[in-house]
Amino acid sequence: xxxxxxxxxxxxxxxxxxxxxxxxxxxxxxxxxxxxxxxxxxxxxxxxxxxxxxxxxxxxxxxxxxxxxxxxxxxxxxxxxxxxxxxxxxxxxxxxxxxxxxxxxxxxxxx
Amino acid sequence: xxxxxxxxxxxxxxxxxxxxxxxxxxxxxxxxxxxxxxxxxxxxxxxxxxxxxxxxxxxxxxxxxxxxxxxxxxxxxxxxxxxxxxxxxxxxxxxxxxxxxxxxxxxxxxxxxxxxxxxxxxxxxxxxxxxxxxxxxxxxxx
Numbered sequence: 001x002x003x004x005x006x007x008x009x010x011x012x013x014x015x016x017x018x019x020x021x022x023x024x025x026x027x028x029x030x031x032x033x034x035x036x037x038x039x040x041x042x043x044x045x046x047x048x049x050x051x052x053x054x055x056x057x058x059x060x061x062x063x064x065x066x067x068x069x070x071x072x073x074x075x076x077x078x079x080x081x082x083x084x085x086x087x088x089x090x091x092x093x094x095x096x097x098x099x100x101x102x103x104x105x106x107x108x109x110x111x
Numbered sequence: 112x113x114x115x116x117x118x119x120x121x122x123x124x125x126x127x128x129x130x131x132x133x134x135x136x137x138x139x140x141x142x143x144x145x146x147x148x149x150x151x152x153x154x155x156x157x158x159x160x161x162x163x164x165x166x167x168x169x170x171x172x173x174x175x176x177x178x179x180x181x182x183x184x185x186x187x188x189x190x191x192x193x194x195x196x197x198x199x200x201x202x203x204x205x206x207x208x209x210x211x212x213x214x215x216x217x218x219x220x221x222x223x224x225x226x227x228x229x230x231x232x233x234x235x236x237x238x239x240x241x242x243x244x245x246x247x248x249x250x251x252x253x
Binding site: 025067 | 126127129130133148149152153155156159160163166167212215216217218219220221222224225228229
């Protein structure tokens with residue numbers, strides 16, 4: 001089990017921060033956490049990937065599921081602080097166009 | 112020739128085995144301090160994708176999914192990282208020359224395409240009632 005922190009910030013933004021490897025085991029956890037955050041009324045979500053040492057297609061799938069859930073609720077999901085492992089996956093899947101990683105959590109909703 | 116470093120694992124075909132495999136890989140990478148980080152990332156990613164594929168698909172018809180095993184071997188040499196995975200689950204019906212990425216908002220279906228682009232070589236064969244995967248990432252130090 002990996003640790004996933006959730007922090008609610010002013011401005012109605014929820015920051016979700018997975019620590020460690022986002023593989024098929026952790027992806028299930030992340031999917032649940034993102035669903036709970038949006039169900040709890042926080043629809044502007046930032047997934048802070050600065051502590052994510054590994055990401056695979058199932059972890060990426062959990063982020064995309066969260067994006068869709070947030071958008072259906074009228075909000076959005078952005079990713080921030082990608083590690084080299086995360087960047088590798090985004091580039092291999094061309095998902096850097098869709099998920100456009102932000103440099104900082106604070107600035108994730110600036111543009 | 113320096114001794115190639117090797118890892119041999121016998122794993123249950125369950126999702127948690129991916130964690131066990133990655134723990135073992137982390138220990139192996141520690142033994143190879145000059146390993147290029149990009150090569151290690153791409154190889155580990157591809158290996159995890161194939162492992163996940165085996166866990167998800169090869170045994171989906173089993174009524175007792177926890178009794179099946181899979182074998183994983185990783186060899187590090189100066190030239191390449193090589194992975195061999197084998198299992199006695201159902202044959203995989205796939206054409207590795209024709210794997211493609213799904214729509215942008217699809218939540219699954221990227222694993223094999225990603226593994227294929229991350230590696231220099233990915234082969235699948237079925238013989239002696241076993242699925243066999245060969246993964247190879249060349250090191251670019253020379």
